[in-house]
Each structure stands twice: as C-alpha cells, then as structure tokens.
Amino acid sequence: MSATDMPTRTKAPLLSVRELKKHFPIRGGILGRQQAVVQAVDGVSFEVAAGETLGIVGESGCGKSTTAKLLIGLTQMDDGDIVLDGQRLGPDLSLKALRRDIQMVFQDSYASLNPRMTIADSVAFGARVQGLDDPQGRAHRLMARVGLDPDRFGGRYPHELSGGQRQRVNIARALAMSPKVVVLDEAVSALDKSVEAQVLNLLADLREEFGLTYIFISHDLNVVRYISDRILVMYLGEVVEVAPVDNIWETPAHPYTRSLFSAMPSMDPDNRTTKPPLSGDPPNPIDPPSGCRFHTRCPMASEVCKRKHPVLGRMAQGSPHWVACHLHDPASGHPKAVEEAPA
Amino acid sequence: MSDPILQIDNLNVRFKGKRTVHAINDLSLKLMPGETLALLGESGSGKSVTLKTLLRLLPEKRTGLDGSISFDGTDIMTLSGKRLRSYRGGDVSMVFQEPALALDPVYTVGDQIAEAVMRHKGVSKSEAMATALDMLTRVRIPSPERRLKNYPHELSGGMRQRVMIALALACRPRLLLADEPTTALDATVQIQILLLLRELQREFGMAVIFVTHDIGVAVEISERIAVMYAGQIIEEGTTREVIADPQHPYTQGLLAANLHDVAKGTRLDAIPGAPPSLETRPDACSFAPRCPLALPACRAELPPVRTPGPRRRVACLRAGETIAAE
Numbered sequence: 190m191s192a193t194d195m196p197t198r199t200k201a202p203l204l205s206v207r208e209l210k211k212h213f214p215i216r217g218g219i220l221g222r223q224q225a226v227v228q229a230v231d232g233v234s235f236e237v238a239a240g241e242t243l244g245i246v247g248e249s250g251c252g253k254s255t256t257a258k259l260l261i262g263l264t265q266m267d268d269g270d271i272v273l274d275g276q277r278l279g280p281d282l283s284l285k286a287l288r289r290d291i292q293m294v295f296q297d298s299y300a301s302l303n304p305r306m307t308i309a310d311s312v313a314f315g316a317r318v319q320g321l322d323d324p325q326g327r328a329h330r331l332m333a334r335v336g337l338d339p340d341r342f343g344g345r346y347p348h349e350l351s352g353g354q355r356q357r358v359n360i361a362r363a364l365a366m367s368p369k370v371v372v373l374d375e376a377v378s379a380l381d382k383s384v385e386a387q388v389l390n391l392l393a394d395l396r397e398e399f400g401l402t403y404i405f406i407s408h409d410l411n412v413v414r415y416i417s418d419r420i421l422v423m424y425l426g427e428v429v430e431v432a433p434v435d436n437i438w439e440t441p442a443h444p445y446t447r448s449l450f451s452a453m454p455s456m457d458p459d460n461r462t463t464k465p466p467l468s469g470d471p472p473n474p475i476d477p478p479s480g481c482r483f484h485t486r487c488p489m490a491s492e493v494c495k496r497k498h499p500v501l502g503r504m505a506q507g508s509p510h511w512v513a514c515h516l517h518d519p520a521s522g523h524p525k526a527v528e529e530a531p532a
Numbered sequence: 533m534s535d536p537i538l539q540i541d542n543l544n545v546r547f548k549g550k551r552t553v554h555a556i557n558d559l560s561l562k563l564m565p566g567e568t569l570a571l572l573g574e575s576g577s578g579k580s581v582t583l584k585t586l587l588r589l590l591p592e593k594r595t596g597l598d599g600s601i602s603f604d605g606t607d608i609m610t611l612s613g614k615r616l617r618s619y620r621g622g623d624v625s626m627v628f629q630e631p632a633l634a635l636d637p638v639y640t641v642g643d644q645i646a647e648a649v650m651r652h653k654g655v656s657k658s659e660a661m662a663t664a665l666d667m668l669t670r671v672r673i674p675s676p677e678r679r680l681k682n683y684p685h686e687l688s689g690g691m692r693q694r695v696m697i698a699l700a701l702a703c704r705p706r707l708l709l710a711d712e713p714t715t716a717l718d719a720t721v722q723i724q725i726l727l728l729l730r731e732l733q734r735e736f737g738m739a740v741i742f743v744t745h746d747i748g749v750a751v752e753i754s755e756r757i758a759v760m761y762a763g764q765i766i767e768e769g770t771t772r773e774v775i776a777d778p779q780h781p782y783t784q785g786l787l788a789a790n791l792h793d794v795a796k797g798t799r800l801d802a803i804p805g806a807p808p809s810l811e812t813r814p815d816a817c818s819f820a821p822r823c824p825l826a827l828p829a830c831r832a833e834l835p836p837v838r839t840p841g842p843r844r845r846v847a848c849l850r851a852g853e854t855i856a857a858e
Binding site: 248249351353381382383384385386387389390393408409410411412414415416434448449452453454455456457458459461462463464465466467468469470471 | 574575674688689690691718719720721722723724726727745746747748749751752770771772775776785786788789790791792793794796797799800801802803804806807
C-alpha cells in the first residue's frame with residue numbers, strides 16, 4: 190500500500206511535534222550580555238503519519254535545519270513537545286531511544302562520516318553503541334541493499350568514495366538502527382543531477398521496503414514535490430502553510446508559497462520569467478517583523494497584517510490544507526479576506 | 533555575419549602532479565559578440581576549468597595547455613605582463629560562485645570597485661568612486677551611497693553577489709564569465725540575479741558565458757547551451773533546440789533527472805554510474821560506460837561530431853535516437 194492512500198485521519202500520527210521553540214541568544218560587548226535573540230524556530234507544530242513523507246521547504250534562515258536538529262536532540266529545544274509513537278520525549282521516551290528511532294542524513298556526506306573509520310565500521314557503529322544485535326551483519330546487509338558491495342567497499346575510507354557513494358553509506362548507517370523516522374536534511378542537494386536521481390530512486394525503494402517515514406528537507410521544490418506526500422512551508426521560524434502535495438501545488442494559499450513556487454525557473458525558453466516574484470533577501474530572523482512576519486515582502490499586505498499575527502488554521506472545515514494568512518480568515522479584518530463559507 | 537568575439541580551437545588542459553588529470557580534451561567553441569552561452573555540466577566536467585583557462589588563471593607550472601584561444605583577434609595563450617593584466621578585468625571579467633570569498637574583507641565595496649576602475653581606466657579616485665556609485669545603482673542596491681562604505685560582511689548573500697556583478701561590469705568588459713553565480717543563493721534571490729544579469733547584458737551588449745549545473749537556470753539566462761561531459765562539449769545548440777530536441781543520450785538523461793513536472797511515484801530515468809576520472813585521455817566516447825544506447829563502436833573510437841543544423845553539433849554515434857525508442 191502506498192503512503193498516499195493511507196487514511197491519516199483515522200490513525201494516530203507516528204510523530205507529533207507541538208509548539209517547538211528555539212531562540213538563540215546573541216551575546217556581545219565586554220560583559221557578554223545578551224543583546225538580541227534569533228528566533229530560529231518559533232512555535233512549529235506538525236504531525237507525520239506512519240509511512241508518510243513530509244517535505245519541508247523555505248529559504249535559508251527559515252528554520253528548516255534547526256527544526257531537524259531539534260527533532261533528534263542535536264540542539265536542545267527551549268520549549269515544545271515531541272511525541273513519537275505515543276511516547277512523549279522526557280517522561281516516556283529517553284533521548285537515547287529517540288536518537289535510535291529518528292535517524293538523520295545530512296547534506297555534507299563527507300563531514301558526516303568519521304574519516305578514520307572504514308565504511309563498514311561507520312555503518313555498524315551506531316548499532317553497536319545502541320546494543321542492537323549483530324551490528325557487523327546489519328552493516329553488510331544494508332551496504333549491499335544501498336548498492337555498495339560490502340566486500341569491495343567495506344574496508345574503504347570515506348575519502349576513497351564519490352559523493353553519491355558516501356551518501357549511500359550515510360543512508361545505510363541511518364537504516365542500521367531500524368529507525369521509525371528518517372530525517373533527510375538536504376540529503377541530495379550536494380549531488381550532481383544524474384546521481385541525485387539514482388539516490389532518489391533508492392530512497393523511494395527503501396521507503397517501500399522498510400515502511401519508512403521520511404521528513405525531507407530541501408530547497409529544491411521539484412525534488413520535494415516528487416518525493417513528498419505533504420509539504421510544509423516555513424518562513425522565518427514559523428509554519429505558514431501545510432497541505433497534501435497536489436493541493437499546495439495546484440492552489441498554493443499563502444502569498445509566500447505562491448512567490449516561492451513562481452521563483453522556480455520556467456524550463457521553457459519561450460516563456461521565461463520576466464518579473465521576480467519577491468524583491469530583496471529574506472529578512473533577518475534576529476528581529477522578525479511584527480504581526481505577520483511576511484508582511485514586509487507580501488504583495489497582498491494590509492494594515493491588519495502589521496498588527497495581528499495570523500494563526501495556522503484549516504482552509505475549510507475538515508480540509509487537510511492549513512494556512513497562516515489573514516486572507517483566508519473571514520474574521521481577520523483584511524479587506525481582501527475570503528467570505529465566510531456558507532454553512 | 534561579424535567575427536566571433538571568442539574562438540577556442542582544440543583546447544587541451546592537463547593537470548600534472550602526483551596523478552595526471554585530463555580536464556579539457558579537444559574543446560572548440562565559438563561565441564559571437566553580445567551572445568549569452570550557458571556551459572552546462574556536472575561537477576568535474578570541466579566547466580570552471582574552461583573559464584579559468586580563458587582568464588589564464590591556472591597555475592602555469594602544473595598545467596599543460598595546448599590549442600588556441602583568440603579573443604577579438606588577440607591570441608590569449610601568449611599574453612603576458614601588462615597586456616595580460618589589462619585583458620583580465622578590462623576586456624573580460626568574471627563573477628564567482630561565492631562572493632564572500634571573492635571580495636576582499638578588509639576593503640569597503642566602494643574601494644574595491646573604484647580600485648578596478650582606476651587600474652583599468654586610469655581615472656582619479658573621485659571619478660572612480662562616482663563610477664562605483666553608478667554601478668551599485670545599476671545593480672539595484674538600495675541606498676547605494678551608504679552601501680558604498682560597507683564592508684562585504686555587512687551585506688547579505690544576494691547583495692554581495694550584486695556587488696560582485698557591479699565590480700565585474702565596472703570596466704565595461706566585452707565578455708563576462710559567470711561561474712555558478714547563483715548556486716549559493718535562495719531560489720527567490722536567484723531569479724532576481726538572473727533577471728538583473730539578463731537586463732545588464734542587453735544594456736551593455738556584452739557576451740556572457742554562464743557556467744551552471746542547473747538546466748532551469750540555463751534556460752532562464754541563455755540563448756545558447758553547450759553541454760559538457762568529461763572535458764568535452766558533447767552537444768551544442770540554441771537553448772530552444774537543446775531543450776526541445778536533445779540529441780545526446782547524456783543531455784536526454786540530464787533533462788529527465790531535472791524532475792520538472794515528473795509525476796510523483798514514477799521511477800526516475802537515472803543515468804547509472806558516475807563520470808570517468810579522466811586519468812587518461814579519452815580515446816573512445818567517455819559516456820559509453822553509462823549510455824543505454826552504447827554500441828561496440830562507441831567503446832572503440834571517439835564519437836563523430838554530427839552537425840544537424842547551423843551551429844548545432846552533437847558528439848554521438850547514435851545522435852537523435854531517444855532512450856525511449858529502445
């Protein structure tokens with residue numbers, strides 16, 4: 190059964206994240222006093238069903254990677270809850286168990302492998318630390334599964350492999366822990382296009398075979414669209430839109446999502462982009478704008494957007510499409526807001 | 533038709549050292565004045581080496597060069613001293629991928645642009661500063677007077693790349709080399725920079741060689757595309773021809789791997805394997821080991837260069853046959 194026909198409503202989510210928050214203090218001056226706060230992740234909530242792939246997109250500095258790091262406790266959260274398979278991190282679930290059950294594949298395939306360890310040892314290492322049975326055997330099976338002959342590659346060191354091969358090693362290493370969730374943080378972004386396609390095919394096969402749940406973070410919208418069941422859009426540390434991939438692709442609701450999509454190259458020489466959808470760089474997360482954080486760049490911004498912070502809500506009752514924008518809230522007071530839907 | 537601004541004939545670049553790398557193998561290319569060409573290829577295909585060779589930036593002792601490069605009738609391979617200095621930055625200039633590394637952190641951006649203008653145009657400091665201000669305005673930097681006095685670290689990535697472009701264009705080069713100038717930027721900023729470059733190219737009428745690994749970017753910026761693989765150009769044509777009718781199996785594979793409008797859940801037509809290491813000079817088709825259409829002849833000798841149209845070429849024995857036809 191493919192992940193898309195899975196009735197996510199009736200099942201409890203595999204992973205549920207509530208009001209995740211991480212603020213980084215900036216210290217300066219002679220006394221090292223706190224001078225400002227980077228609101229890297231500010232109240233992010235989402236759920237992922239078993240077998241589902243959630244894509245996370247947004248510009249640099251929007252908090253995608255910080256969210257990923259918070260999920261496996263690489264960065265300690267300031268506030269929020271992580272519930273995995275019904276167990277809450279802290280009271281029910283230890284950090285060690287969380288780190289076994291949620292695995293991560295990073296962008297830099299070289300920096301994420303120990304240069305002094307052979308490939309086979311790297312893949313087996315986590316399983317050994319976590320006390321899982323037969324780490325060496327696991328490593329061999331998984332290396333073969335990701336397309337690296339263990340007898341040929343097992344004894345090699347990371348620098349002897351190409352980028353695509355190293356990323357296969359990182360995937361095998363993540364799978365060696367039999368994780369419930371795999372977080373892929375720009376995992377294919379550094380690869381060449383032809384190699385990227387090979388790794389994406391591999392990821393799709395592994396998802397099917399091991400019933401994996403992915404959180405797929407990328408700046409490449411084509412890739413995210415291809416691999417994800419649902420897409421979550423972040424802007425300056427907040428979730429601005431979440432929806433099933435077809436909904437968001439056909440009818441992006443948030444003005445930011447629309448701009449992000451239309452910034453993609455057209456691929457049509459006769460119909461090139463003529464006007465940039467957004468001007469300027471993303472604002473600094475140190476001092477995010479008041480009200481709706483996107484109002485400084487938004488073509489639809491009105492008075493209310495500067496004052497009032499929009500909350501993430503369903504587009505319509507029971508809709509799987511969530512958006513945080515005054516335009517879609519009849520009660521917001523935005524002059525161009527949608528009308529109240531007839532009851 | 534007028535004379536080409538740039539003509540490269542049978543260029544070979546070989547890096548010598550502990551191991552030899554045949555980075556560029558028998559590359560020929562012609563560029564007309566005011567033309568925008570995208571050099572498309574994956575890492576290691578020789579795109580950046582081609583640009584560096586054009587500016588003679590490669591370390592001379594460790595590089596074996598042969599072939600000829602002529603810029604507006606001048607032989608580039610023999611330039612030296614003062615003439616080389618005035619060629620670099622004056623006639624031809626370059627925008628790099630990482631502006632944070634290409635700009636000098638200890639000088640203000642105004643000083644850096646003015647320095648280049650003074651060196652090449654021989655004008656006074658105040659005139660050069662006026663040019664710098666004019667350039668910052670043209671690349672649409674908000675409040676340019678204030679930005680003139682900023683150091684690179686005070687600017688965002690997109691701003692820095694605009695400064696880099698202002699610096700490269702300040703002396704009105706006739707050829708601009710751009711080495712993945714938008715790769716490090718967000719998509720929303722990338723499209724702004726691409727549109728800016730397109731506009732400045734029209735305004736200044738310069739020729740541009742734009743190196744990229746992203747087909748989408750190549751389509752947005754260029755009139756012509758040359759696809760590189762293993763140090764050779766394997767296909768060339770107008771952007772329309774290459775996108776609508778790719779004839780080399782590698783180009784076809786690259787287009788399929790771009791994922792533009794690929795239906796979810798379908799398997800990708802990935803090109804298997806990886807590019808060759810180029811430790812020996814290719815004596816057969818370099819793509820044959822990964823090619824779904826390869827014949828024994830492809831592995832025995834260099835592929836013929838077919839020319840299906842004017843200024844259109846494909847280096848493939850089986851050019852024109854599609855993968856789907858198999």
